[in-house]
Amino acid sequence: MRTHRGPLPLAFILAMAAESATAVLPDDAAETRRYNSGDLRKLLDRAADENLIGKPADQSGDRLLPGDKTAQFFPNFPNFPNFFNCFNGYWRNC
Amino acid sequence: MNEPRLIILQPTPYCNIDCTYCYLGHRDDRRLMSGAVVAAVRDKLLARLSPDAAPAIVWHAGEPTAAPIAWYEHAYAALRPAAPAHASFAMQSNGIAIDDRWIDLFRRTGTNVSLSIDGPERFHDARRRTRNGKPTWKLAMRGLRRMQDAGYSPRVITVLHPDGLSRAEEYFAFYRDNGIGEVSFSIDEFEGANRASSFAGRDWKAEVSGFIVSVMERAYADGYPLHVREVERIAQAMAGMPMAGNEQVDPWAAIVVAADGGVSTFSPEFMEVAAPAYGNFVFGNILDGGLDDFARGEHFRRAAREIAAGLEACRSECRYFQVCGGGSPVNKFCERGRLDATETEFCRLTTQTAADALMGFLARRASALPKNIKPFDRSPLGGERYVIAN
Numbered sequence: 001m002r003t004h005r006g007p008l009p010l011a012f013i014l015a016m017a018a019e020s021a022t023a024v025l026p027d028d029a030a031e032t033r034r035y036n037s038g039d040l041r042k043l044l045d046r047a048a049d050e051n052l053i054g055k056p057a058d059q060s061g062d063r064l065l066p067g068d069k070t071a072q073f074f075p076n077f078p079n080f081p082n083f084f085n086c087f088n089g090y091w092r093n094c
Numbered sequence: 095m096n097e098p099r100l101i102i103l104q105p106t107p108y109c110n111i112d113c114t115y116c117y118l119g120h121r122d123d124r125r126l127m128s129g130a131v132v133a134a135v136r137d138k139l140l141a142r143l144s145p146d147a148a149p150a151i152v153w154h155a156g157e158p159t160a161a162p163i164a165w166y167e168h169a170y171a172a173l174r175p176a177a178p179a180h181a182s183f184a185m186q187s188n189g190i191a192i193d194d195r196w197i198d199l200f201r202r203t204g205t206n207v208s209l210s211i212d213g214p215e216r217f218h219d220a221r222r223r224t225r226n227g228k229p230t231w232k233l234a235m236r237g238l239r240r241m242q243d244a245g246y247s248p249r250v251i252t253v254l255h256p257d258g259l260s261r262a263e264e265y266f267a268f269y270r271d272n273g274i275g276e277v278s279f280s281i282d283e284f285e286g287a288n289r290a291s292s293f294a295g296r297d298w299k300a301e302v303s304g305f306i307v308s309v310m311e312r313a314y315a316d317g318y319p320l321h322v323r324e325v326e327r328i329a330q331a332m333a334g335m336p337m338a339g340n341e342q343v344d345p346w347a348a349i350v351v352a353a354d355g356g357v358s359t360f361s362p363e364f365m366e367v368a369a370p371a372y373g374n375f376v377f378g379n380i381l382d383g384g385l386d387d388f389a390r391g392e393h394f395r396r397a398a399r400e401i402a403a404g405l406e407a408c409r410s411e412c413r414y415f416q417v418c419g420g421g422s423p424v425n426k427f428c429e430r431g432r433l434d435a436t437e438t439e440f441c442r443l444t445t446q447t448a449a450d451a452l453m454g455f456l457a458r459r460a461s462a463l464p465k466n467i468k469p470f471d472r473s474p475l476g477g478e479r480y481v482i483a484n
Contacts, residue, residue: 038334
């Protein structure tokens with residue numbers, strides 16, 4: 001088996017956001033849903049600070065523990081203090 | 095004149111294999127793009143782009159590795175100096191001929207390579223055969239391995255057929271076990287030389303969407319970061335991130351230059367469509383003129399006018415418009431005989447299924463938590479730290 005480690009798909013980040021208690025998804029039936037750009041922006045905004053998206057991952061666990069500055073960027077994801085690691089593919093260190 | 099975002103160059107129409115669903119009508123034609131055509135691409139196309147342009151220049155439309163490496167040495171030497179600094183070069187290949195010499199070329203030229211592999215062996219080999227009818231999966235996988243061993247992670251394009259839609263677990267295991275991190279799903283389209291799609295005759299939309307959801311569910315549960323390209327593109331749109339528009343409805347945003355110098359725009363597959371009323375969608379020859387000249391031609395102006403009408407019809411009628419951008423003109427023409435048409439089977443089974451799959455995937459995640467479990471105490475990846483709320 002070959003291994004692959006890469007950036008987390010945006011769909012997975014949205015899925016983690018969707019699992020939070022405060023997640024709000026458009027609840028139209030699939031047959032009638034109108035797809036609008038930006039419909040899921042709020043979901044993502046709750047998950048990550050925009051200033052961090054796109055910056056290199058910080059692999060230092062010490063600096064990304066709960067209660068640390070970075071953790072405060074993701075108040076809706078207390079289980080993912082290293083959320084940015086998820087975004088950058090350090091999957092098991094989320 | 096728009097700046098092109100996608101430039102497809104056809105080194106040769108020839109293909110070394112013979113897939114049952116191929117849309118290329120000239121795949122027996124062994125002609126190579128001449129030095130004069132390459133020079134015209136350089137002078138009349140690349141050299142006239144703004145320095146800030148960032149087009150993707152893709153070798154495609156035939157099997158690019160059927161052209162000799164020496165041909166590419168000359169082509170890159172001519173094109174690279176004229177291309178904008180942010181231009182990227184790419185190749186869409188079946189992977190069969192890729193060896194160390196090709197990989198060396200890719201490395202020296204900074205060429206990104208995508209491979210066409212239709213998933214697990216039995217599904218791939220059912221349709222992707224050699225010209226003698228022999229299977230090609232092992233040959234394609236050898237190319238993938240060679241590239242991975244050299245440090246590349248090629249994106250894979252998989253054409254789906256109805257017989258694979260109930261086997262999402264096999265497809266996911268194939269991608270995971272072979273270290274494939276990005277996949278693009280398509281269907282066999284009714285266009286060009288392919289006169290019948292295997293999806294004709296009944297509505298497969300729910301099955302295709304369900305297949306994609308199932309692949310994503312497995313990847314998510316397994317902690318495997320598999321990117322489904324169409325879903326990611328729609329996720330970007332729905333998350334409000336900047337994204338490129340639909341280059342197929344934007345004149346000259348996508349340009350194809352055939353081996354003989356013929357130039358087309360809008361959908362790249364137009365180059366394979368016989369349509370005398372539109373000059374077969376070949377709007378000129380780069381040996382004879384430039385894009386400004388071609389844009390004045392009656393065939394181009396008619397196509398542009400009707401495609402614009404189709405775009406507006408999509409905008410007003412289709413609930414997927416904002417994540418689609420107006421569909422694929424070549425599929426409108428091949429399926430419905432009109433450029434100003436709206437929904438096609440291709441729309442339904444690609445863009446629409448990807449959008450539905452994204453929302454279905456998210457809805458299932460949102461409803462995954464029983465009410466008495468505190469959601470913040472559950473990791474979707476670890477999945478073991480549940481706290482039951484009293």
